């Protein structure tokens with residue numbers, strides 16, 4: 141039986157409702173002694189914590205110390221006011237999707253995918269596109285009514301857009317795995333700006349994915365959809381078919 | 392003692408097949424050179440520096456000779472000829488070429504003996520320096536004692552070399568034996584080595600000679616304080632393999648990632664270029680006493696660790712033969728493998744034990760490099776920390792040479808300072824707890840682990856036989872390795888390979904071959 145709460149007043153949970161207990165670990169450039177420990181305590185207080193128990197500190201040498209702490213957070217949120225953008229199209233399996241395309245679109249869809257710029261991680265885009273798929277879901281290449289072109293990794297924005305134009309793609313799939321110094325944001329922005337400049341932006345769907353991406357960020361960056369950790373070919377394929385079918389209907 | 396029952400003849404058969412694959416490349420190694428090999432020669436002649444727009448002098452000189460269509464003779468001759476004719480040092484020659492004041496191809500040819508004499512002096516000077524770096528390392532190990540086994544290997548990857556030094560020194564004090572400075576994203580595809588100290592990188596820090604020097608100094612300092620010699624690692628891979636090996640030899644790196652086939656399969660670098668470059672770069676490593684490591688773990692980041700276990704074994708065997716060809720001794724061959732097994736699988740630990748013991752059994756004296764769980768590391772840092780503990784357990788139990796410590800934040804970011812400290816604590820705890828356990832245990836000769844190890848070796852032998860039948864290049868073109876098709880004439884850097892002329896000269900190669908007793 142799930143816990144009974146007031147959804148307007150959500151606080152962290154340790155072992156008693158609304159006790160606010162959280163577990164935190166962080167490093168400070170301070171010595172591993174009582175003064176350092178007090179610095180950790182004060183940082184936590186400034187984060188809005190009380191009943192602070194710095195239960196462990198470890199000397200990382202070179203003037204650094206790592207702290208583990210438990211504390212009570214006074215933060216509270218109203219769950220009813222939280223709205224997240226998520227992909228809302230229903231998810232179909234491969235057979236249902238092929239059937240759907242057949243019935244509602246009546247032609248094969250063309251999808252071009254790549255992991256762009258300096259990023260060499262192919263496993264994510266392959267999980268979505270390759271024939272054999274990922275975690276018991278076939279990739280787009282296996283779909284009867286999807287022509288999937290996987291350009292692999294380290295594909296420049298120029299090459300990806302050129303290909304998409306040449307094959308008259310219905311959707312572009314972009315993967316970004318490396319995120320240090322927000323390089324994924326820079327790359328995704330570059331692609332969308334180039335697409336706009338070339339007049340391609342509204343001719344096809346732009347979809348991105350990777351472990352640090354989600355639908356919300358994707359929309360913000362000007363994409364049609366975004367998929368994060370644990371997403372599958374079925375999620376993406378369903379979004380593409382349903383969105384294109386709806387567009388066709390509206391035109 | 393924990394030991395597999397594997398027939399020695401089977402291991403010998405596997406090694407013989409790998410030998411057959413590798414021994415068919417004399418034509419390439421003796422008949423061709425590449426632009427990065429020539430740039431390496433420029434560096435070994437003592438030339439360093441870059442133009443104001445950042446083009447390294449070795450690139451300037453090699454490009455110039457190429458455009459004059461005289462590179463086939465080898466850069467050593469042209470630089471030495473100019474040194475002779477104008478009575479300049481190698482560096483002075485480079486400075487003049489860089490500002491367009493000197494055209495090496497139009498300098499009047501000097502008497503052959505005079506040019507040779509200059510070449511021989513340059514070669515002897517640099518090789519003497521490299522030898523002295525090797526001696527320095529050996530003396531340190533003699534003073535402070537040998538590296539522990541498994542050695543604790545951790546990475547730094549902040550992008551800023553000065554921040555890297557701070558984190559590396561902290562790691563050394565906490566117990567790390569080897570520090571690897573991970574390279575910035577996609578450096579492997581640059582056809583030049585960036586110049587100078589760098590403070591900006593993505594997912595790593597650029598490999599430059601100045602960065603090598605800065606980190607070496609930092610590690611020597613902390614090593615002398617804690618009375619342990621701290622090893623330094625970088626990556627001789629990509630389009631500049633031998634140049635990075637040479638920089639490492641000059642600045643006293645201790646370990647180099649230097650795989651024979653990685654660049655072809657995972658970076659789409661031209662097959663000829665890669666094999667040629669690995670041949671020379673590994674010879675430099677052999678001469679400098681640098682331990683090489685190979686990248687078999689990469690097969691398992693894209694394929695299944697059980698289904699494709701044999702590809703790891705096959706690649707280790709091929710890597711061993713190529714390394715031997717370049718004069719590397721087994722004690723310096725850090726052949727790779729990895730704990731990339733799906734943690735949901737029943738008895739995953741037994742599979743790993745079988746695979747780790749197999750590597751150890753086939754290469755008993757190699758300082759085998761054991762990679763941690765990465766693919767199945769997830770945002771659940773607590774579980775990942777536990778998987779890393781199981782990995783450390785196998786590492787100690789089977790006596791691996793170098794344990795690349797897993798980070799609990801592997802799926803999230805390049806390591807924070809505390810992640811690294813926790814990883815070292817994890818390894819120290821497990822290594823101490825099960826230190827001598829392996830000596831007490833025996834395996835059922837007909838049990839799962841023995842059967843599994845034998846099966847993987849059988850599969851590797853079948854695979855190697857297939858590669859022998861078609862030839863390595865053909866097998867790669869067909870996609871036999873890692874399901875990736877790599878035709879011999881395609882891939883990056885193909886145009887940088889050229890046929891040597893009859894009067895071609897690579898004095899470093901010749902001298903090192905002679906001293907290493909290589910007569911092919």
Ligand code: B12
Nearest residue numbers: 260261262263264315319320349350351371594595801804
């Ligand atoms: C395998 C791997 C590699 C392999 C890649 C092999 C290959 N051919 O792909 C190799 C060894 C080559 C590699 C290299 C590097 N790696 Co790496 N790598 C990983 C690792 C271990 C697993 C990634 C993976 O395959 N995940 C499995 C797939 C299925 O998951 P996924 O990518 O998230 O994809 C899923 C979703 O995100 C989504 N998705 C992804 N793309 C798309 C696209 C679309 C359109 C859609 C709809 C969905 C979608 O769907 C997928 C399925 O659910 C991670 C660590 C980890 N455990 O995550 C580090 C990691 C990603 N690598 C990292 C780094 C830094 C590098 C290097 C830069 C290191 C270096 N300096 O050399 C190099 C990069 C080289 C380059 N130029 O990019 C960092 C990134 C840090 C960061 N946050 O920026 C990580 C997190 C490791 C770490 N902690 O340091 N790596």
